[in-house]
Amino acid sequence: MKNYDYIILGTGPAGYRLAQLLANTGKSLLAVEGGLFGGTCPNVGCEPKIFLSGAVHTARASQQLVGRGIAQPAQLDWDQLMVTKKARFDSWPAETKAIYEKMCDVAVGYGQFVDSHTIEVAGHRYHGDKIIIATGHRPHRLAIPGSQYGHDSSDVLSLAHRPDQAVFIGGGYVGIELATFLAAAGTKVEILIRSDRILRGFYAKYAQAMVDAMEQQGVKFHFHTSATKIEPHEGKYLVTTNQGTQLATDYVVDASGRVPNTEKLDLPAAGITFSKHGIDVDDHLQTNVPGVYAIGDITSQKLPKLTPVAELEANYLYHQFEKGATAPVHYPTIGTAVFAFPEIAQVGISPDQAGDEYHIEERNLSGGSLYAGLNEQEAKLTLVYDSTDHLVGASEIGASAADDINNLVPVIGLKISRTDWERHVLPIYPALADKVAGLLKK
Ligand SMILES: Cc1cc2nc3c(=O)[nH]c(=O)nc-3n(C[C@H](O)[C@H](O)[C@H](O)COP(=O)(O)OP(=O)(O)OC[C@H]3O[C@@H](n4cnc5c(N)ncnc54)[C@H](O)[C@@H]3O)c2cc1C
Numbered sequence: 001m002k003n004y005d006y007i008i009l010g011t012g013p014a015g016y017r018l019a020q021l022l023a024n025t026g027k028s029l030l031a032v033e034g035g036l037f038g039g040t041c042p043n044v045g046c047e048p049k050i051f052l053s054g055a056v057h058t059a060r061a062s063q064q065l066v067g068r069g070i071a072q073p074a075q076l077d078w079d080q081l082m083v084t085k086k087a088r089f090d091s092w093p094a095e096t097k098a099i100y101e102k103m104c105d106v107a108v109g110y111g112q113f114v115d116s117h118t119i120e121v122a123g124h125r126y127h128g129d130k131i132i133i134a135t136g137h138r139p140h141r142l143a144i145p146g147s148q149y150g151h152d153s154s155d156v157l158s159l160a161h162r163p164d165q166a167v168f169i170g171g172g173y174v175g176i177e178l179a180t181f182l183a184a185a186g187t188k189v190e191i192l193i194r195s196d197r198i199l200r201g202f203y204a205k206y207a208q209a210m211v212d213a214m215e216q217q218g219v220k221f222h223f224h225t226s227a228t229k230i231e232p233h234e235g236k237y238l239v240t241t242n243q244g245t246q247l248a249t250d251y252v253v254d255a256s257g258r259v260p261n262t263e264k265l266d267l268p269a270a271g272i273t274f275s276k277h278g279i280d281v282d283d284h285l286q287t288n289v290p291g292v293y294a295i296g297d298i299t300s301q302k303l304p305k306l307t308p309v310a311e312l313e314a315n316y317l318y319h320q321f322e323k324g325a326t327a328p329v330h331y332p333t334i335g336t337a338v339f340a341f342p343e344i345a346q347v348g349i350s351p352d353q354a355g356d357e358y359h360i361e362e363r364n365l366s367g368g369s370l371y372a373g374l375n376e377q378e379a380k381l382t383l384v385y386d387s388t389d390h391l392v393g394a395s396e397i398g399a400s401a402a403d404d405i406n407n408l409v410p411v412i413g414l415k416i417s418r419t420d421w422e423r424h425v426l427p428i429y430p431a432l433a434d435k436v437a438g439l440l441k442k
């Protein structure tokens with residue numbers, strides 16, 4: 001049995017970043033991948049998603065300006081967009097595998113623990129002094145009759161032909177982004193929301209504004225509604241709901257969340273503690289078994305499941321393993337966004353969480369020339385200040401909310417005051433960053 005200094009299970013952003021760093025150390029390294037090399041983000045997640053959103057934003061932005069200087073609005077051609085998306089993304093797993101083969105040894109197949117330091121892949125066994133689990137999440141499937149007729153986010157991101165109608169189940173990141181895309185291309189979209197709101201965790205007022213904007217785009221929301229059955233019916237699918245209604249549609253998307261990839265690992269064989277939320281780790285990202293670590297989406301930590309978080313954890317382990325770092329992992333200020341149209345983005349303390357000790361202010365951005373020139377109806381920014389007048393939270397809805405909020409991530413993370421900003425920063429005018437000084441208190 002071959003022995004390695006390091007075995008990394010999974011080649012998504014977490015595993016990939018760690019493999020890149022460890023490959024330069026001269027230590028022996030085995031990377032194991034059972035699915036698509038590169039993992040979720042570049043194959044069936046962030047990257048194809050943001051690629052599609054380029055055309056979606058362009059079309060929607062032009063439609064907003066009809067009669068205001070745009071004569072013919074752009075129309076999305078979903079099928080053509082998918083051809084261009086495939087041309088760019090389909091070769092990525094093979095290219096990533098080739099990159100890996102230059103960096104380290106590679107085993108193709110799902111890794112499974114035999115004991116705490118032995119992994120079996122496709123019938124071969126390998127011993128690792130240190131084993132890092134970076135196996136990520138996969139789409140959750142509802143346990144309802146006919147769930148096999150539903151599709152997941154990976155299917156939508158590769159959907160060659162646009163359906164006329166689609167029913168989405170779930171109003172989280174995935175449901176709202178992908179429903180926006182299909183609706184922009186002309187699909188009649190309905191979304192089932194089991195509670196009274198979408199995008200839990202985002203500022204409730206802006207989540208409602210997102211509902212309003214999507215309704216204006218023709219999307220129909222059914223609140224307090226979940227699917228109980230999906231069945232084929234006369235060339236379509238019938239979705240039965242807990243409200244006793246039935247919706248006929250061409251395409252059903254199960255956007256009910258994501259679950260950790262733990263099953264194939266046989267974690268009990270190694271005695272590793274885990275739950276339905278993922279693998280438990282301590283503040284050094286070590287599992288309960290010495291020498292076995294977990295990073296990225298697969299951990300049970302209550303953190304946003306995002307690519308930059310996965311990569312941060314990979315960097316942290318590298319410094320712990322190879323640079324003598326001993327401090328616990330530290331998570332900086334984390335921004336997050338939903339790339340719909342408009343976008344919704346947030347950093348720091350949400351206005352919903354801010355108690356009486358905080359001061360909240362809302363700015364209407366759509367009045368400014370930049371946003372008015374795009375005829376943005378719904379561009380608003382809410383700021384949360386602490387009792388020392390430092391900015392500690394920001395939420396925005398608007399077509400450029402993600403980039404706007406990114407301007408405020410360093411302000412909050414570095415606790416930059418207005419005096420600091422004015423002393424050190426002179427950004428490009430006219431854009432949100434040049435107004436940041438005005439958003440900070442003296
Ligand atoms: C539609 C969508 C859009 C997203 N958009 C964004 C975004 O805009 N911004 C953002 O920051 N994040 C986004 N995310 C989240 C982001 O993709 C994840 O946070 C990120 O990919 C996590 O990286 P990871 O390495 O932990 O896991 P993954 O990328 O999921 O990689 C895990 C890898 O492990 C492999 N694997 C599983 N089990 C085994 C095993 N037993 N042995 C070997 N290999 C195994 C899997 O095949 C996979 O390749 C999005 C996700 C989705 C689904």
Ligand SMILES: NC(=O)c1ccc[n+]([C@@H]2O[C@H](COP(=O)([O-])OP(=O)(O)OC[C@H]3O[C@@H](n4cnc5c(N)ncnc54)[C@H](O)[C@@H]3O)[C@@H](O)[C@H]2O)c1
Nearest residue numbers: 170171172173174175194226255256257258304305337338
């Ligand atoms: N822009 C981004 O950064 C981005 C985009 C996509 C995904 N992600 C990451 O992936 C994670 C998962 O996203 P997601 O949208 O799959 O999950 P989510 O948890 O954000 O949303 C799942 C939705 O499904 C609903 N739901 C759950 N069970 C249901 C049921 N039985 N019936 C009806 N509805 C049900 C939930 O109420 C929720 O609205 C996100 O938390 C995020 O970390 C990020």
